[in-house]
Amino acid sequence: MTVWEYKVLEPNMKIRDRIEAMEREFNRIGEDGWELCSDHGGSYTFKRPRPGGN
Numbered sequence: 357m358t359v360w361e362y363k364v365l366e367p368n369m370k371i372r373d374r375i376e377a378m379e380r381e382f383n384r385i386g387e388d389g390w391e392l393c394s395d396h397g398g399s400y401t402f403k404r405p406r407p408g409g410n
Contacts, residue, residue: 360405363385364402
């Protein structure tokens with residue numbers, strides 16, 4: 357069984373300057389092995405297998 361760890365980002369997308377910053381954050385998170393699993397209601401939930409958590 358895979359044990360997952362989760363990370364939630366809740367960016368304030370109403371401010372246009374934040375969009376570029378969030379794109380950079382999404383890229384950095386992806387490089388760390390996180391994958392997007394939900395983007396409901398303006399928040400973004402990422403998951404990745406927890407190291408050593410079989």
